Amino acid sequence: MTRPPGSRPTVSAAGLALRYRGTRAVDDVTLRLTEGVTGLLGPNGAGKTTLLRILATATPPDNGAFTVLGHDPSTVRGRQDARGALGYLPQNPGFHPDFTAFEFIDYVAILKELTDRRTRHAEARRVLDAVGLADVRGKRIRKLSGGMRQRVALAAALVGDPKFLVLDEPTVGLDPEQRMRFRELIAEAGEGRTVLLSTHQTEDVAMLCHRVVVMDKGRVRFDGTAAELTAVADGRVWSSAERQPGARAGWRTGTGEFRNVGDPPAGARLVDPTLEDGYLLALGGDTPAEVAA
């Protein structure tokens, strides 16, 4: 496991495991998160959401232990303290559609134990301003666009200035402009906080994350920086006029040539790898050690 030098882990997990429908959704995951944005990449069904739900204290694990900012969620007190210190944006956030954005955030603030009305309202205004929804805070959630609702969910996660932020595919379903805006918000949120961001988009990771964790079949396949993940594909990406049967992955590009990832044949025309190439190769590893940086 690699992490930026000198940074202290804020979230530590050891041997986390959870079975779901007879499969190991999360299988012996050990992880240490530090301040900044960590990207969690993986295909559908890799176990990303389950891992995020465990770390957000939304689902208890079958095995393993973890701490969030020093709190142990396996105790009642520890879980309450951990929840007070974290913010969670689930994969499909739901709302009370008749609430206005402000009312909903105010409700979340009460649930975060902000009991003083004035303080709470100030906090609701602060987080709605932070996500750029100050102008529509009096609008009912049912009348907001999908992107705005997603921002309401991010605002809800930011209530109480949590030091650990868990974001499960926050940019899914957003148009490119909204996605850029959201990336900016996440980058801002990552200053002075530990942010764990689950995503399918390697662009999100390349732009936002100081560190990348790749998961597949419930296990961590790679843990390192984005540059290290890209470096996994050094000398293993080549272009060709025909599809290469020996390539681990290959696809036709806009130029009509094929881009191949895997072990190149002799004399292959090597090209510069991208983060996505490294990601594809990381997924292909049979054992976590094969591609760990």
Add this chain to the structure above:
Amino acid sequence: MAAALVRPTLRSLPWRLFASGWGVGLVMAAVPVLFSMELSAPVLVNVVRAVALCGAVGMAFVLDDPARHTTGVSPVPRPLRQALRVAVVWAVGAAWWAAVLAVIRVGVEPARWSALPSGAVTVEAGALFGLALALAGAVVRFSETRLPGPAVAGAVLALPIAAGALLPPRFALFVPPGDPRWANSHLLWAGVLITMFATWMACGPEPRRRFGGGLGFRRGAVG
């Protein structure tokens, strides 16, 4: 904390769904009054039971919460959040039940009203409401669903009917007034009421450990 939560809890409840069940029940109770029907005590009790079932179907939606996953990871414990919802809905439900009995009383002669065991049928109604609550609590406890209401409403309709059809005479629940089994059946109803409440309370706390594993549904759901 709890005081601050009352207002948003009130606003977050699916009042239209409660009102649908309660409204149908109230109309059902009003029919004999509106049409000046003279019903015998057993028929009247069965009408009251049907009305109670409508109310219970409405109450099946008490734990429906579309924002469950967005608000579930909060320091306020789930039992407190659920208890607030239940307290509010049951308070209004109690008022509705009093209104139902009042409507029925209007259409019944005083002598027949005194023969109507209103306390006993109130226990039956409470047990049916408790059934809705226990089922909703169990669905929330053992699944990730945000809206347990539709499934629970179906079960609330089906289970009493199945119990009426399948339970042996000794344990009959739907006994006509004057039947020698009346007292025993109401002990059974009281038992159901207590069991349902106990079930809901047992399902309330969020689990700190999952148990079992791999049976195909998420035991230990929180939020």
